[in-house]
Amino acid sequence: MSASQAAPPERLTLDHQPNREGPWRLQAPAHHPKDEACGFEVLDDFERFNQANDIYTRGQWDPRIRSEKVINWFKGMFKPGLGARAAEGYTARDFALRNAGWMGANLTIQRSLSEGRVDGFLDYIRPYSAPSPDRVESVSPEETSEEVKRVSRLFGADAVGITHYDPRWHYTNSFSTKALAEKPAAIPEGLPHVIVIVTAMHYEAVKCYPSATAGIAVGHGYSRDCELVQSIATYILNLGYRAVACVNDTSLAIPYAIQAGLGEYGRNGLLITKDFGPRVRIGRIHTDLPLVHDQPIRFGVREFCATTCRRCADACPPKAISHGAPTEKVPSQSMMIGIRKWQVDPERCFKFWVNQATECGICMRVCPYNKDTSRWWSRGYYRFWRRLAASPLKRLALRLDFALGFGARMKPAEFWRRFRTR
Amino acid sequence: MSASQAAPPERLTLDHQPNREGPWRLQAPAHHPKDEACGFEVLDDFERFNQANDIYTRGQWDPRIRSEKVINWFKGMFKPGLGARAAEGYTARDFALRNAGWMGANLTIQRSLSEGRVDGFLDYIRPYSAPSPDRVESVSPEETSEEVKRVSRLFGADAVGITHYDPRWHYTNSFSTKALAEKPAAIPEGLPHVIVIVTAMHYEAVKCYPSATAGIAVGHGYSRDCELVQSIATYILNLGYRAVACVNDTSLAIPYAIQAGLGEYGRNGLLITKDFGPRVRIGRIHTDLPLVHDQPIRFGVREFCATTCRRCADACPPKAISHGAPTEKVPSQSMMIGIRKWQVDPERCFKFWVNQATECGICMRVCPYNKDTSRWWSRGYYRFWRRLAASPLKRLALRLDFALGFGARMKPAEFWRRFRTR
Numbered sequence: 001m002s003a004s005q006a007a008p009p010e011r012l013t014l015d016h017q018p019n020r021e022g023p024w025r026l027q028a029p030a031h032h033p034k035d036e037a038c039g040f041e042v043l044d045d046f047e048r049f050n051q052a053n054d055i056y057t058r059g060q061w062d063p064r065i066r067s068e069k070v071i072n073w074f075k076g077m078f079k080p081g082l083g084a085r086a087a088e089g090y091t092a093r094d095f096a097l098r099n100a101g102w103m104g105a106n107l108t109i110q111r112s113l114s115e116g117r118v119d120g121f122l123d124y125i126r127p128y129s130a131p132s133p134d135r136v137e138s139v140s141p142e143e144t145s146e147e148v149k150r151v152s153r154l155f156g157a158d159a160v161g162i163t164h165y166d167p168r169w170h171y172t173n174s175f176s177t178k179a180l181a182e183k184p185a186a187i188p189e190g191l192p193h194v195i196v197i198v199t200a201m202h203y204e205a206v207k208c209y210p211s212a213t214a215g216i217a218v219g220h221g222y223s224r225d226c227e228l229v230q231s232i233a234t235y236i237l238n239l240g241y242r243a244v245a246c247v248n249d250t251s252l253a254i255p256y257a258i259q260a261g262l263g264e265y266g267r268n269g270l271l272i273t274k275d276f277g278p279r280v281r282i283g284r285i286h287t288d289l290p291l292v293h294d295q296p297i298r299f300g301v302r303e304f305c306a307t308t309c310r311r312c313a314d315a316c317p318p319k320a321i322s323h324g325a326p327t328e329k330v331p332s333q334s335m336m337i338g339i340r341k342w343q344v345d346p347e348r349c350f351k352f353w354v355n356q357a358t359e360c361g362i363c364m365r366v367c368p369y370n371k372d373t374s375r376w377w378s379r380g381y382y383r384f385w386r387r388l389a390a391s392p393l394k395r396l397a398l399r400l401d402f403a404l405g406f407g408a409r410m411k412p413a414e415f416w417r418r419f420r421t422r
Numbered sequence: 423m424s425a426s427q428a429a430p431p432e433r434l435t436l437d438h439q440p441n442r443e444g445p446w447r448l449q450a451p452a453h454h455p456k457d458e459a460c461g462f463e464v465l466d467d468f469e470r471f472n473q474a475n476d477i478y479t480r481g482q483w484d485p486r487i488r489s490e491k492v493i494n495w496f497k498g499m500f501k502p503g504l505g506a507r508a509a510e511g512y513t514a515r516d517f518a519l520r521n522a523g524w525m526g527a528n529l530t531i532q533r534s535l536s537e538g539r540v541d542g543f544l545d546y547i548r549p550y551s552a553p554s555p556d557r558v559e560s561v562s563p564e565e566t567s568e569e570v571k572r573v574s575r576l577f578g579a580d581a582v583g584i585t586h587y588d589p590r591w592h593y594t595n596s597f598s599t600k601a602l603a604e605k606p607a608a609i610p611e612g613l614p615h616v617i618v619i620v621t622a623m624h625y626e627a628v629k630c631y632p633s634a635t636a637g638i639a640v641g642h643g644y645s646r647d648c649e650l651v652q653s654i655a656t657y658i659l660n661l662g663y664r665a666v667a668c669v670n671d672t673s674l675a676i677p678y679a680i681q682a683g684l685g686e687y688g689r690n691g692l693l694i695t696k697d698f699g700p701r702v703r704i705g706r707i708h709t710d711l712p713l714v715h716d717q718p719i720r721f722g723v724r725e726f727c728a729t730t731c732r733r734c735a736d737a738c739p740p741k742a743i744s745h746g747a748p749t750e751k752v753p754s755q756s757m758m759i760g761i762r763k764w765q766v767d768p769e770r771c772f773k774f775w776v777n778q779a780t781e782c783g784i785c786m787r788v789c790p791y792n793k794d795t796s797r798w799w800s801r802g803y804y805r806f807w808r809r810l811a812a813s814p815l816k817r818l819a820l821r822l823d824f825a826l827g828f829g830a831r832m833k834p835a836e837f838w839r840r841f842r843t844r
Contacts (some may be wrong), residue, residue, distance in 0.1 A: 080554030080660040092558045096660030097573065103656040104649040106550060107529040128528060132502030136514045151519065153843035154624075155642070202576075220577070223653075227526040227645060234525040238502040238518030421575035 104223025116178025161260025526645025538600025583682025
């Protein structure tokens, strides 16, 4: 592991430095042969991330983030009646829809809450059982990989990729909501493969950002994800192999998804998938089931964001998204040290969320890669547009997108009138 | 409530008679004006059902049902490695798929297991929160009903109906898996409306009955149902009304579904829905949200089963389904007293299940109302067929169905090669 540089002035930890020699020591060089294909620029002063520095976790302990409003922001997801007001998209009915969306995730979250664990968000999801003692010998890792992908799709995954365990993306520390203190972040050892799944969020709901109405896209996305990763893990346990399911906990979802060939990194700090753009949630299953790995993909996002499109940055009300070039200069302690990339400012972003009493996803809505791909005609248009955006006619692609009205906000009242149920 | 007759000789309760004056006294006459439209023939000696007499519950306490095999049958759903054998459709991979399907339901089941509750199966699902203190005044019960139905569909319901609370369908008693004893069955009082939802099960999986492979249809169906009813309940709680979600617990799903206009009762003892035939799972939400009620529907099932079709009865290996006419003579203590209907024998049925180490659904597979309605061409054919089966040309409809090969078993190996993921 590369020696870490002096911490930047604003960078805090709770009561000790990040656990740099934590339970998951770096077993791979900071620079991986696949990094260029992935678009990762990992620098020599790279440090693994401490989840206690994540903006949501700081909402639990950091007095500069935590406030009455923040406490209600968290509570409001599960407790009826918080946040609602007489504004279109923010009424009790809109929050009701959002909170109903979170219900499924709540089933996972509540599992170990009394022990200070938040399964799926701060802690890996504890498997319900040990692996079957009778191990099914796989025909070949290629066939097994194909089968796991099809089973994942049967359970609702919209795309699946497989990659290798990469300690760089694993948090040094997590956080105990009971002790209100850091704790080592870990998954069980000896799980060399990572199945990464993405599920698409509701297209029309995302079109409603900013609003509480749109929150169903995130809530229901998490609900589907939580069940899905546990279903896949259960499948693998029943084959006699180990499997640990993760959602927001344990490691960084985006670099894993990029390594697994599911998309590229966008200016808005999100994973841009080929079929659903940034409109996805990401889950992971760590396993020792013998699998083969996918290769990173490129379909023009990096170049389009770099040379042509600033739409997310222009549209962000708290100006949390950079108009500039990738840099290693972090705007906040909630961003990773030692990676050159498009930076976003989670503090500005989260402050806006808290003022809305619900999360925002404007950068997801306005991204030209966010298109409806559920109907053949819109899918066809998106494929055409994607090729145009990857060609030298990038400006034309962006102008066409504007001209056709993509990325415009749908009024929540309109959503309520005509939302699609498939 | 009508006076009950002497119990038939084989009818047992655990240690006392069914709680006939239980927490939910009959508040409606045994004969309801809607009964004829529903096809219910409720007799004067009608008794509410005691869930302890349900065949699955008897697997917990009745020495005539409980055995090592039965214990493993229950365990096998959650514990990897039980039941698998070297037979197509019953290998570890098939059981793995089935058990992965149950994972989501397990999240609900496990919630209160340590207290002897089995949420969703023996006990109503405890709401996660009290209703919002700020009640949203509904514009009209008609509009609210329409909205609740659309929200239910957004969360994955395939059909939704609304009916009135009917104490006849509520269990007198439930069962505590901790005390291994009966306990009163109850939902909170004062919830006059019942939202009934059905979710369609995977068409190709159901085609694989009998097999463990097919079990994903049931397992994943329950998983979707458990999350769905809780999501709808959460939506209602957030509007400031009370809502209690049920799946297999608390009351009889089928009569409620029939009252709510979701289908008819078939010879196989299952709800036959208009769009998915018997291939559904059923959930319910009891609420005081002001709603309007749906009317029962008729589309020819009763006449078709009565005069023309014996396919389920012919196909049932343990001969648990009657070839005869509706009768009030029960073949087992696990059937209700005082209802004239097509009887099935849950003891023969369940014995077959246990010998397979997984449930059976042959009667669901072979039913001519079980058709794929996810593609326009098959949906079109089914609509045509349904009209034919409701016309005087019933025999032709049945013969056509045979000739076209509907109802035939799909080999599990074929399922694995080409199952559809949507």
